[in-house]
Amino acid sequence: MSLARFINKARGDMHRASEDGETPDSVVNELIDYTVQHVKLVDGSAGATLNTNIGRVKKGRARIVSVEFVPDATLTAHDTNYATLTLNKGTAGSLDAAATVTTKITGGTGDWVADTPEALTLSSTEANLLVASGDNLNFDIAKASSGVAVPAGCLVVTLRPY
Numbered sequence: 001m002s003l004a005r006f007i008n009k010a011r012g013d014m015h016r017a018s019e020d021g022e023t024p025d026s027v028v029n030e031l032i033d034y035t036v037q038h039v040k041l042v043d044g045s046a047g048a049t050l051n052t053n054i055g056r057v058k059k060g061r062a063r064i065v066s067v068e069f070v071p072d073a074t075l076t077a078h079d080t081n082y083a084t085l086t087l088n089k090g091t092a093g094s095l096d097a098a099a100t101v102t103t104k105i106t107g108g109t110g111d112w113v114a115d116t117p118e119a120l121t122l123s124s125t126e127a128n129l130l131v132a133s134g135d136n137l138n139f140d141i142a143k144a145s146s147g148v149a150v151p152a153g154c155l156v157v158t159l160r161p162y
Contacts, residue, residue, distance in 0.1 A: 033065065035158050038139055040069075042152040046081065050141040054155065057135045062159035064089070064129045067099035068117040073151035075112035077105045081146045085120060087157060088138040089131050095138060096128040103148055117156070131159065 038054040067087050082103045088095035099120035102108035109118050123129055131137070139155050 033158055033160050034062075035156055036137065037157075038155040040139070040141075040150070040153055040155060042073075043141075043149040046147040046149045047143055048147070048149075049143055050139065050150075052139050053136050054139050054157075055137045057131050057133055057137075059133050060161060061130065061132045062161050064098050064122065064131065064157060065160045066156075066158040067120040067122065068156045069101075069120065069153055070117045070156065071112045071114060071151045071153040073112075073114050075103055075148065075151055077103050077108060077110045077112075078148060079105050080144070081148050082108060082144050083148050083150050084142045084144070085150070086140045086142070087120060087155070088140060089128065089135050091134060091136065095136070096123070096125070098123050098128050103150070112151070114151075130162075 036055050038052075040050070043050075064087070069085055084100060084102045086100040087098045089098045090096050099122050101118065101120040103112070112118060137157065141150055
């Protein structure tokens with residue numbers, strides 16, 4: 001997209017925003033936010049864990065603004081046999097949890113419905129949400145007790161340049 005087309009689109013979106021009661025900032029954020037998506041295959045077993053590098057930041061800086069997992073199938077929550085999904089960021093040997101969620105009934109997501117996004121809770125530590133050139137994004141799934149089979153699905157990470 002050329003700079004002129006981008007400016008015209010932004011102007012049109014700003015006009016629409018003022019009519020809809022949106023703020024200019026929210027419209028600009030819609031224009032500059034980008035997502036990283038990772039397709040996760042179905043677990044081989046309830047106890048199977050996952051630790052996979054989903055990408056490396058080539059250049060620039062961004063803030064992680066949301067993380068969701070969209071399952072392809074249902075999952076039944078359990079307070080003893082559950083999974084913890086975590087998005088980690090950083091360099092090899094020095095990863096920080098940016099977002100996490102459990103599949104527990106109490107304090108977790110509860111049961112999953114196919115094709116319904118499950119939000120991971122963002123870290124309250126701002127530094128854990130900032131990614132820079134050279135950082136890796138890792139998606140990990142740990143299991144408690146006997147675990148639970150996490151269905152296939154898509155991890156969607158939304159980033160905002162700063």
